[in-house]
Amino acid sequence: MKESIKKKADHYIAHTYGRYDVAFVRGEGATLWDSNGKSYTDFVSGIAVCNLGHAHPGVAKALAEQAMKLVHVSNLYYTEPQADLAEWLVSHSFADKVFFCNSGAEANEAAIKLARRYHYVKGDSKRDTIITMAMSFHGRTMATLTATGQDKIKEGFAPVLPGFDYVPYNDIEALSAKMSDRICAVMLEPLQGEGGICCPDPGYLKNVRDLCDQHGALLIFDEIQTGMGRTGTLFAYEHENVPPDIMSLAKALGNGLPIGAMLAKDEIMSAFTPGSHASTFGGTPLVTAAALHVVKTMERENIVDSGREKGLYLASKLETLKAKHPVAVDVRGRGLLLGMKIMVEGAQVVKACQERGFLINCVQGNILRFIPPLTITKEEIDALSECLDSVLATYK
Ligand SMILES: *Cc1c(COP(=O)(O)O)cnc(C)c1O
Secondary structure, three states, rough: HHHHHHHHHHHOOOOOOOOOOOOEEEEEOOOEEOOOOOOOEOOHHHHHHOOOEEOOOOHHHHHHHHHHHHHOOOOOOOOOOHHHHHHHHHOOOOOOOEEOOOOHHHHHHHHHHHHHHHHHHOOOOOOOEEEEEEEEOOOOOHHHHHOEOOHHHHHHOOOOOOOOOOOOOOOOHHHHHHHOOOOEEEEEOOEEEEOOOOOOOHHHHHHHHHHHHHHEEEEEEEEOOOOOOOOOOOOOHHHHHOOOOEEEEOHHOOOOOOOEEEEEEEHHHHHOOOOOOOOOOOOOOOHHHHHHHHHHHHOOOOOHHHHHHHHHHHHHHHHHHHOOOOOOOEEEEEEOOEEEEEOOOHHHHHHHOOOOOEOOOOEEEEEEEEOOOOOOHHHHHHHHHHHHHHHHHHOO
């Protein structure tokens, strides 16, 4: 890469990211080009963001057209793209209403605030505790890092917020033991992404739903990573038909444009009244016009169904590799949110793949994560699995 980019970035930008020595300049579909002209097939998608691939021409056109019409006016006023996108999200989910914001953490903040306020409005403000899961990831703001069930995310930021408690994922007894009339909500990912691609056991989400109903607590699903077709259905809650009361979305909603959304049933969302929550940039005409184009393209081109098929294909390739290479010990995940646990440092494998022109990443140290655009082709999957075959073969 151009040494000058790295030098300047390292000099002027906060060092909150451990970055690879590569600067990208262009993308198309699942292909990225770096500043030396080398190409890569992208199985990261900007962390499950660019579901339609890079530089999607339709999205680019929608964005450019909207940019020349109207970019931002404030939520003091109505705009059509925002209303259209909300209508699409409501008509394709359990929810009745949408609150727009700019990121995943902000969508979860809105979910946490709404859950607390819902009970407050009902005169039940002693319900102050939100239960989340060990190994969860909900974001980096103070409330969402408190909600996150991983100590490393909280290190150095004490005091974290009161009003949160934690249980292990997939442990319904542990959750049951914590339920009481103090519980405001249970918040979880319907498939843990950052925590290691952990799937819910069959029936688990239904049991969580039932416990919430029995105890008057709200159920919040963080679908920021799992949503928008990533796991093979539009939303991961559809796999077992367990709708939450509140859902957060972000990552893939705008195919790279910064947009978040918090969705809920009317009865719950009505706890938010004018002045109780807001976001200056939330749902600008620019990002909602782009996101509207994204969701309509997904629908018209059956992206969720084809993504699910590609996911099965990639999973079968990973299973074959696991059977062949003892260093690979587990394949997990759903749709195109797949992981492979290996018995060596994942960073080495990520680096070796990058040298061979494939971007993958790694969570929890040794779980390789595969989150390509949902438009990835079988040929691209074949090429990745050949690459992995040769990399894994170096660990005997
Ligand atoms: C990425 C992610 C977040 C945080 O989203 P940001 O846009 O980075 O704030 C929250 N929850 C889950 C499940 C995520 O994957």
